[in-house]
Amino acid sequence: MNVYDSARMADLMVPFDYKLTDTSEDADLVVLNTCHIREKAEDKVYSDLGRLRKLRAQKEESGGQMLIAVGGCVGQAEGEEIIKRAPYVDMVFGSQSYHNLPEMVAKTLRDGSKGINLDFSPEPKFDFLLKQSSAEDGVFNKSEFISIQEGCDKFCTFCVVPYTRGAEFSRGSDAILAEARNLVERGTVEITLLGQNVNAYHGVGSDGKDWSLAKLIRELAKIEGLERIRYMTSHPRDMDDELIATHGDIEKLMPLLHLPVQSGSDNILAKMNRKHKADYYLGLVDKLRKARPDITLSSDFIVGFPGESELDFTATKKLVETVGFSQAYTYTYSPRPGTPAAANENQIDESVKNERLTDLQGLIMRQQKAYNTASIGKTVPVLLDRKGKLKGQLLGKSSYGQSVHVLDAEGCEGQILDVVITGALQNSVSGVIQQSLERKHVG
Ligand code: SAM
Ligand code: SF4
Numbered sequence: 001m002n003v004y005d006s007a008r009m010a011d012l013m014v015p016f017d018y019k020l021t022d023t024s025e026d027a028d029l030v031v032l033n034t035c036h037i038r039e040k041a042e043d044k045v046y047s048d049l050g051r052l053r054k055l056r057a058q059k060e061e062s063g064g065q066m067l068i069a070v071g072g073c074v075g076q077a078e079g080e081e082i083i084k085r086a087p088y089v090d091m092v093f094g095s096q097s098y099h100n101l102p103e104m105v106a107k108t109l110r111d112g113s114k115g116i117n118l119d120f121s122p123e124p125k126f127d128f129l130l131k132q133s134s135a136e137d138g139v140f141n142k143s144e145f146i147s148i149q150e151g152c153d154k155f156c157t158f159c160v161v162p163y164t165r166g167a168e169f170s171r172g173s174d175a176i177l178a179e180a181r182n183l184v185e186r187g188t189v190e191i192t193l194l195g196q197n198v199n200a201y202h203g204v205g206s207d208g209k210d211w212s213l214a215k216l217i218r219e220l221a222k223i224e225g226l227e228r229i230r231y232m233t234s235h236p237r238d239m240d241d242e243l244i245a246t247h248g249d250i251e252k253l254m255p256l257l258h259l260p261v262q263s264g265s266d267n268i269l270a271k272m273n274r275k276h277k278a279d280y281y282l283g284l285v286d287k288l289r290k291a292r293p294d295i296t297l298s299s300d301f302i303v304g305f306p307g308e309s310e311l312d313f314t315a316t317k318k319l320v321e322t323v324g325f326s327q328a329y330t331y332t333y334s335p336r337p338g339t340p341a342a343a344n345e346n347q348i349d350e351s352v353k354n355e356r357l358t359d360l361q362g363l364i365m366r367q368q369k370a371y372n373t374a375s376i377g378k379t380v381p382v383l384l385d386r387k388g389k390l391k392g393q394l395l396g397k398s399s400y401g402q403s404v405h406v407l408d409a410e411g412c413e414g415q416i417l418d419v420v421i422t423g424a425l426q427n428s429v430s431g432v433i434q435q436s437l438e439r440k441h442v443g
Helices: 002-016 039-061 073-078 080-085 098-111 123-127 173-185 213-220 241-249 266-271 278-291 310-323 350-374 434-442
Strands: 029-034 067-072 091-093 115-117 143-147 190-194 228-232 256-258 296-303 327-332 379-387 394-398 403-406 416-424 428-433
Touching (some): 002 098, 002 143, 039 073, 067 098, 098 115, 173 213, 241 278, 266 310, 278 310, 310 350, 379 403, 403 416
Parallel strands (some): 143 190
Antiparallel strands (some): 394 403
């Protein structure tokens, strides 16, 4: 979501003659688009600001200028506090008000005033989101995000999202379909639909009725030239039968689903206010695999949630062993100010959290490596959407979400091609384009 928001901020500045720089040293404006989900992310903002302060002083000494802005969830949560702590910051804005960035920059340049904008309604933001061109070098703009849903009403007891991103909001489906068509006309072939709880999507459709995510995907799949659809992040409770069936029926819907479960212990799931049990999650996995037998799953896990016993942690490892994930993100619980779990007295020792994290990561890494190794010899469609470091090398994503490195791929930039997987590493696989392999055999 932050990657998407950052790209939109860059887009918004294009008409004012700004373009992306490779390093902050070269920038006239530096925007830190921040994350508040864990304490580490928040601490990083202040250490980055310290570094920027020095850079800015150097620039000013040599007659240059550098404006510094803090946007995103830390901006939303801390507001004016940021300027009190780091007075050299020029602008602070939240995750729902970044469409005001050009106006804020213009004002600060005009009169040197500090800009603070913490408006909280996502609707106006989307009106400003027409995609311009802020492409990174070496990336062919074949795969794009579309934000379709924002905020959350679920209030998991560990999470700041409902406080920093606000209440759940779904964009109307007409605007989303128009944005998708516009992207496809410019050459996009893969779209990832984004939302904090994307499968809770219920935007108003052209028929005046609320559309589900399943309905939206079916309509998007009709767009000629759009080859791949993905969505993230989903909540298990919103994974209904209609959406599961869509995985079976719509070939353009890619067979990788990120479905965070957080814990395998019913006791902890209840304390987290997840409102589902481990068995329910396993039932969903079964249904998904029946609908789309080759579907692969990824997830998020929090270890060391307040009160988590060894038995609870063992239940998490058991769930991981039962499902078999192709990848997953693991975090130690980080108390977030203002969330109910932060006030819980049964906080777990950091050393225990870290031990459990290492243990769980080891298990997940073994599963990921096994998944990648099992792909050797298989032929998978890969969207070759960026240049690699080596001459003639392209990088891409398989339909299952694996990163794929392909050598001898000159002339195939931006295409979806069948790749025979020939090697597996921990986080990626390597392969050869099937046609070039056939050519070599013939030769
Ligand atoms: N909406 C998604 C869901 O319900 O699963 C997750 C979105 S959240 C922005 C991304 C991930 O951050 C969560 O799945 C969770 O694993 C992690 N996370 C959120 N709050 C956390 C906290 N206080 N400590 C550690 N990890 C946290
Ligand atoms: Fe946070 Fe996801 Fe829970 Fe919402 S459902 S509160 S975004 S973890």
